[in-house]
Amino acid sequence: MTIRPAEADTGIMFKRTDRPGSPLIPADVFHVVDTNFSTTLGMDDITISTVEHLLSALAGMEVDNVIIEVDAPEVPIMDGSSAPFVFLIRGVGVVSQRQPRRFYKVKRKLNLSHNGTRLTVAPSNQLSINFTIEFNHPVIRRQDYSFTFNQSDYIKHISRARTFGFMRDVRYLQENNLALGGSLDNAVIMDDYCVLNEDGLRYPDEFVRHKILDFLGDVALVGRPILGAFSAHKSGHELNNTLFRQFLADPQAWQLVTPQAAAAQADTVQRRVARATVKQPAVA
Numbered sequence: 001m002t003i004r005p006a007e008a009d010t011g012i013m014f015k016r017t018d019r020p021g022s023p024l025i026p027a028d029v030f031h032v033v034d035t036n037f038s039t040t041l042g043m044d045d046i047t048i049s050t051v052e053h054l055l056s057a058l059a060g061m062e063v064d065n066v067i068i069e070v071d072a073p074e075v076p077i078m079d080g081s082s083a084p085f086v087f088l089i090r091g092v093g094v095v096s097q098r099q100p101r102r103f104y105k106v107k108r109k110l111n112l113s114h115n116g117t118r119l120t121v122a123p124s125n126q127l128s129i130n131f132t133i134e135f136n137h138p139v140i141r142r143q144d145y146s147f148t149f150n151q152s153d154y155i156k157h158i159s160r161a162r163t164f165g166f167m168r169d170v171r172y173l174q175e176n177n178l179a180l181g182g183s184l185d186n187a188v189i190m191d192d193y194c195v196l197n198e199d200g201l202r203y204p205d206e207f208v209r210h211k212i213l214d215f216l217g218d219v220a221l222v223g224r225p226i227l228g229a230f231s232a233h234k235s236g237h238e239l240n241n242t243l244f245r246q247f248l249a250d251p252q253a254w255q256l257v258t259p260q261a262a263a264a265q266a267d268t269v270q271r272r273v274a275r276a277t278v279k280q281p282a283v284a
């Protein structure tokens with residue numbers, strides 16, 4: 001995989017270099033074709049899977065425009081978090097472009113619930129997420145985490161949180177030819193009682209932090225940074241995607257603002273004001 005610099009109005013695009021003509025797949029909510037286990041983007045019959053951790057890293061580093069060349073149907077899983085991608089992006093550097101960023105500022109509350117899961121967004125001058133998860137498992141139980149977006153807190157408190165799963169599911173997936181590369185090197189794996197990874201957890205509440213990491217990856221699919229207060233209870237890629245489609249389809253729900261207008265609000269956390277791309281290609 002190579003993350004390449006791109007023009008200021010490109011957005012985030014995947015390029016399948018192993019397919020004839022190297023077709024491009026835009027990373028936006030309208031090209032999400034599957035949300036089982038991971039987010040898959042597709043156009044015609046060309047797909048790219050497991051995009052969410054890389055998209056989260058790009059959102060975390062406030063990178064708006066890149067072309068991501070991949071020679072396989074899947075983004076490398078790395079260690080199951082977004083930290084290796086953050087490391088790559090910081091390694092090559094990020095450069096501001098001439099165009100100003102525009103933000104979607106949430107104007108009215110939206111609320112979705114489905115089968116005991118819930119996701120709401122309300123007006124705010126910054127991007128914040130409160131997430132709760134509940135698992136009937138002794139290591140997880142109920143976890144709650146609130147995150148207000150800024151780059152250094154993303155890197156420190158969110159990017160290292162790994163994806164997680166249960167041994168019984170890994171067995172089931174592998175019997176069905178999925179997650180064949182799944183191992184203790186790229187996920188937190190639990191049996192019915194405890195974490196099986198020798199080094200344990202990176203944060204005591206790594207599970208809910210990873211849900212926020214995933215959520216920020218899904219937010220990146222909206223296409224512009226958002227100023228809004230999200231509250232999620234057991235939400236996943238599918239509910240996130242449904243809410244974002246509704247949000248974009250409802251002109252009463254948002255207003256496009258410049259960072260200057262946003263910064264005029266006293267409680268706004270400073271965000272990058274110009275669009276940005278990577279300084280040089282980054283290879284994983």
Ligand SMILES: [Zn+2]
Pocket residue numbers: 052053163210214
């Ligand atoms: Zn994830």
